[in-house]
Amino acid sequence: MKSKTRFEWKRQLALLCLGALCLCGCAGRAAPQAEVLTFPAQAAQEGESFSVSFDLPEGWTASAREPDAGQDVHEPLALASVTSIYDLYDAQGGLAGAVGYSPYEPYEGERDAPAVVYAAIRMGSVYRFDTDESYEVVKETDVGANAVMDVVLQEGGAGGSATLNRGVLAYDRDRAVFVAFELDAGRVTAQQQRDIAASVAFTA
Template identity: 35%
Template sequence: MKKSIDLLLILITVVFVVSCGRSSGGNVVTLTFPVDDYAKTEFNTKVYAEEPFSVSLTLPNGWSVKKQEVVEDKFKLLPVFSKYNILNEDKVLVGVAGHNKYEVYEGAENEPAAIYNQIALGNDYHFDVRDTYKVINETETGVTAVTDVYYSAAVNDGKEKHNKGIVSYNKDMLVYVAFEFDQGRITDEQLESVAKSIEIKR
């Protein structure tokens, strides 16, 4: 009888610890794209005409998101739309997220440089999906990966710089989302955890 009670207590403890670990694992948020018509022009109307979709993800504890209402100098080069600012537990801006549409090119349907061409092909600023693309999660509808974000000296006060990025696409909707984070404000472990949690859906 005592053994049974001891086993039951151990089991309850294990369940409690696991549950606590899951509940304290982060902050689940949902982003809606397009969020509004902010930054809409005659040249990007097609992007803003996209049927709304949502992106759910889990941020580190205490982190939050806020719809971007003015261009942030810190991440001004990221060419995506309906941007959200990502704030850490001290309400410091640590990243930006946004979305875009993409076209399927025959023979390059799963090629990151083709899917993310708007953010991957620049010389002075780009998501380095050719050399630092690491797949974190793959499903029937798309792939999520982490990558470096490169700044040349020409656009960063004379010094090269690398930030951290996440890219995720949905091939049913032909949309992608991109996240850029200040490299000094997020660890690789946190970055991969966020990437693993991303889900794009309608």
């Protein structure tokens, strides 16, 4: 009887420890929060307005960048060649990313080719979204696809060192527009990048 009681006590203790570990794991995983941004961000900018919804890590905020702030292609998070940019700040208030949009010119028979959709941001010699080697679709949608990739800042030209950030791209073939996220690789994990990409949706 004593042996059985001791066994039951150990079993209950093990279950309690397992439950505590599960609670700690759940508490440590921040819940995503829904964000909806309207493009163009400023009424003075041209273009038919539309909205994009996506999930951000808990505590993050988005703030429209001033149109005259400039986009230096030699700086990370520049989002060169797109417009109507929102800056993304993490829970500590640090600049963690940026998101903007751009129209594109679809070609008959090539409506979904990344080389066509993202032509404006994939060919830069200094700053570009890598839609070739690191491009990976994480979600097919009714109007296009959402993907992750590297964002390359090539310092000093083709022979210089490269800084890599995390990118997210999604397009809407009906509107012929795309949104581009550049995320600071030092503040955003690969899983957070994929979570954001999987959550992007175009709305009216």
